[in-house]
Amino acid sequence: MSGSIRLAEVLGALSRALDMTEGQPPGHCMRCCWIGVQVGRAMGMDEAALRDLYYALLLKDLGCSSNAARICELYLADDLTFKRDFKHLDGSLPQVLRFVLSHTGAEAGLAERFRSVVNIMRNGGEIVTNLIETRCQRGAEIARQMRFSENVAQAILDLDEQWNGGGKPVGKVGTDISLFSRIALLAQVVDVFFMSGGPRAAMTEITSRSGTWFDPAVVFAFSDVAADEAFWAMLGRDDIEQVVLDLEPGQEVQRADEGYLDDIAQAFARVIDAKSPFTSGHSERVAVFSDLIAEEMGYTxxxxxxxxxxxxxxxxxxxxxxxSVLDKPGKLDDDEWVSMRDHARLSEDILSRIGAFADLAVVAGAHHERLDGKGYPNGKTADELDLDTRIISTADVFDALTAERPYRAAMPVSKAMGILWEGAGASHDPLCIEALERALARSEQAVA
Known part of the structure; x- marks a missing residue:
């Protein structure tokens, strides 16, 4: 690939995937970025600091998928709704108790719900600390993999720390907390309450938490920014994504070299696979199986x-x-199946927003289509499915069959290949199945 890409364009599109994982309205990270950069400027940050702040705000939720399965397990709840509503808490005991009782095990049996609530009441502090620690540490690791500065990684690591020491996971106090984190936490709360209740609700929350959650100096800078009605008008604009792209400090353009794009794809594969213990390593394995097939088929x-x-x-x-859908051990009901099927469309929508990845979007959106037109989401037929899509579709199903799933154990390779061949010509391209079979046989011979 030649040419160049805007780093902000890539991160802005990928941040929409993070918004989904946090149960937030589309554009949450973008709006946080707008809020936080205005605060940074009001505090007199130079361009270099603003640049790191900008990327930290877009990537603040990089580790958010890593605790989703644990939330479902502990709280017997839908992690997306749980995370969305959790951001409205101020940390007071009565509010926390109401939240736990209303969000724990709503769809579980009474006995399971009772045991879950008792566990949370006894061990709630440790549970929350572990959940946040997992998320923050994973996010910082992925930021480093994406070649961002240690300042950006530290901002993600400290995101849930609070000015008075009452935050998680370490309980840092005051200026021991990254300044970028102090700004990002405020920006996050502003957006959550602005989206649910408007400017007045946002200002009330920020003012009431000054000196506890928030650095008073950051609150002061924000209050100065928020006094301008144009700030709130901009925050509510439909084209906020383009506004934030234009806001990028220095308008940095990254060369779209192959290694850089590889790093971004591999980093986000970690975010994707962290969502469920049953998909751990899935994206990497699908990449390996796809490459084995492509090599056999003469790809350059x-x-x-x-x-x-x-x-x-x-x-x-x-x-x-x-x-609650991804890890369900039994058969999905109609609504759950609709939600599961929708992931292919969401993949295409996210990737199509990135110029450098737009050609990947069609393949990602069609990886559950079938040659006979009975796949999803669009019921495409053989003449609409290119070879790239057929290869990834074959690799995806092969890995799904040979990996552990919540509803069954991993299958032996021979049985998985048998299932693929049963659907040859209807579900999958027989040429791709044959290429995979040859590649696996060659790999076994090489090891023997």
């Missing part, structure tokens, strides 16, 4: 590299699916 090395990115990102839409 450059095209195989492109296909690997498509395989790594094909399931990015699953970040918008609740773990």
């Amino acid at each position: 090395r450059a095209r195989r590299r492109w296909l690997k990115r498509a395989a790594l990102l094909h399931d990015i839409g699953k970040l918008g699916v609740s773990n």
